[in-house]
Amino acid sequence: MSNIVAIVGRPNVGKSTLFNRLVGQRIAIMDNESGVTRDRHYGEAEWCGKFFTVIDTGGYVNGSDDIFEEEIREQVDIAIEEATVVLFIVDSDVGLHPLDSEFANKIRRSKKPVFLVANKSDNNRRLHMSAEFYELGLGEVWPISSQNGTGTGELLDEVITHFQIEGTEDPNAGIPKIAVLGRPNVGKSSFVNALLGKKRSIVTDLAGTTRDSITSRYNAYGNEFIFVDTAGIRKKSKIKEDVEYYSILRSVKALEESDVCVIMIDAERGLESQDMSIIWMAHNNKKGIVILVNKWDLIEKDSKTAHTFQESIKEALKPIDYPLIMFISVLTKQRIFQAVEAILKVYDNRGKRISTSELNDKMLPEIDYYPPPSVKQKYVKIKYITQLPTKSPTFAFFCNLPQYVGESYSRFLEHKLRDYFDFEGVPISIVYRKK
Numbered sequence: 001m002s003n004i005v006a007i008v009g010r011p012n013v014g015k016s017t018l019f020n021r022l023v024g025q026r027i028a029i030m031d032n033e034s035g036v037t038r039d040r041h042y043g044e045a046e047w048c049g050k051f052f053t054v055i056d057t058g059g060y061v062n063g064s065d066d067i068f069e070e071e072i073r074e075q076v077d078i079a080i081e082e083a084t085v086v087l088f089i090v091d092s093d094v095g096l097h098p099l100d101s102e103f104a105n106k107i108r109r110s111k112k113p114v115f116l117v118a119n120k121s122d123n124n125r126r127l128h129m130s131a132e133f134y135e136l137g138l139g140e141v142w143p144i145s146s147q148n149g150t151g152t153g154e155l156l157d158e159v160i161t162h163f164q165i166e167g168t169e170d171p172n173a174g175i176p177k178i179a180v181l182g183r184p185n186v187g188k189s190s191f192v193n194a195l196l197g198k199k200r201s202i203v204t205d206l207a208g209t210t211r212d213s214i215t216s217r218y219n220a221y222g223n224e225f226i227f228v229d230t231a232g233i234r235k236k237s238k239i240k241e242d243v244e245y246y247s248i249l250r251s252v253k254a255l256e257e258s259d260v261c262v263i264m265i266d267a268e269r270g271l272e273s274q275d276m277s278i279i280w281m282a283h284n285n286k287k288g289i290v291i292l293v294n295k296w297d298l299i300e301k302d303s304k305t306a307h308t309f310q311e312s313i314k315e316a317l318k319p320i321d322y323p324l325i326m327f328i329s330v331l332t333k334q335r336i337f338q339a340v341e342a343i344l345k346v347y348d349n350r351g352k353r354i355s356t357s358e359l360n361d362k363m364l365p366e367i368d369y370y371p372p373p374s375v376k377q378k379y380v381k382i383k384y385i386t387q388l389p390t391k392s393p394t395f396a397f398f399c400n401l402p403q404y405v406g407e408s409y410s411r412f413l414e415h416k417l418r419d420y421f422d423f424e425g426v427p428i429s430i431v432y433r434k435k
């Protein structure tokens with residue numbers, strides 16, 4: 001159980017700006033365009049020693065042309081249901097809006113502590129204008145400016161009086177973080193929703209539906225994960241609006257902060273250049289990699305189709321040959337839970353520790369049988385091996401002439417390490433040090 005503060009209101013009143021101020025980071029995407037935020041977005045905050053979770057939500061509207069309207073309203077309803085305290089944001093610059101009155105009628109029924117927050121009250125004129133919101137009948141109006149922080153301290157002083165517990169500084173600390181990545185419209189949000197058994201992210205046939213990186217807790221096989229559903233990553237040349245640019249930045253950040261990257265591929269389109277770019281990005285950041293080929297139910301196949309498809313992926317990715325590849329269908333839920341087992345295996349492999357004695361018992365006979373080739377009449381003698389205390393598997397080979405060990409011999413050693421110790425799905429780093 002934790003303290004939860006939900007930020008709600010109609011579009012473009014500054015909800016995401018306030019969210020970013022409370023969590024102390026630019027997590028939510030902000031733009032003058034209405035309707036940028038669609039899904040529920042969670043962040044952690046602290047005030048006067050009380051820790052709490054903040055939920056940013058999309059703008060609540062009725063009867064608009066926005067095709068996401070109904071889905072956004074559902075996300076807002078869930079946020080209010082989860083909340084300990086609700087911050088109802090209105091705009092002092094615009095004044096009382098019919099949508100504010102409509103939403104006020106709805107929020108009265110929630111039976112949660114509600115703070116009516118008049119945002120953009122950053123000058124005397126707007127400060128006086130905020131008084132008209134008393135007409136909504138929700139009690140005291142709290143004038144603030146989420147842009148420069150005016151009034152937020154007084155607001156939080158009152159908000160935390162409704163918390164029953166101290167809260168946890170970082171409830172996600174130590175929990176494996178899984179980033180779900182891929183091109184737009186390959187089924188990332190549908191995959192996360194299917195695992196959670198609920199609509200955590202809005203799903204449509206339109207590419208670019210997900211904009212922020214959406215985090216969700218998931219419990220399976222006695223383990224807890226943080227799944228991060230990300231926006232689709234397209235080539236730079238195809239990015240035409242600022243919102244998409246910032247969405248992709250959030251996706252890359254999610255990749256960099258993850259333990260395992262799940263890269264989803266469309267079975268009908270196969271492995272494309274952008275998929276390869278994402279996989280290489282994960283490889284260069286030394287993340288565990290699971291490749292999920294989605295929409296497998298749409299492919300006509302025989303007994304050799306999966307093997308042929310898998311070999312074509314491995315051929316295209318050379319020299320990266322370690323990712324774990326699975327064929328799934330989110331729509332029919334085919335093998336999606338086996339995919340979770342695969343993700344767990346890759347996470348465990350990334351943290352696997354091999355004792356120095358076991359490494360030397362297995363690897364030194366292989367090195368004696370096939371020693372490093374001589375270079376300029378220099379003969380490399382590898383004396384012993386140990387694993388270094390790094391986040392991804394890194395092995396130090398101590399030898400007399402480390403500068404003369406070639407790339408091809410390093411690949412030979414990597415393959416032997418994989419043969420003996422099963423590091424499927426994770427990159428292996430090898431360093432040579434002088435003995």
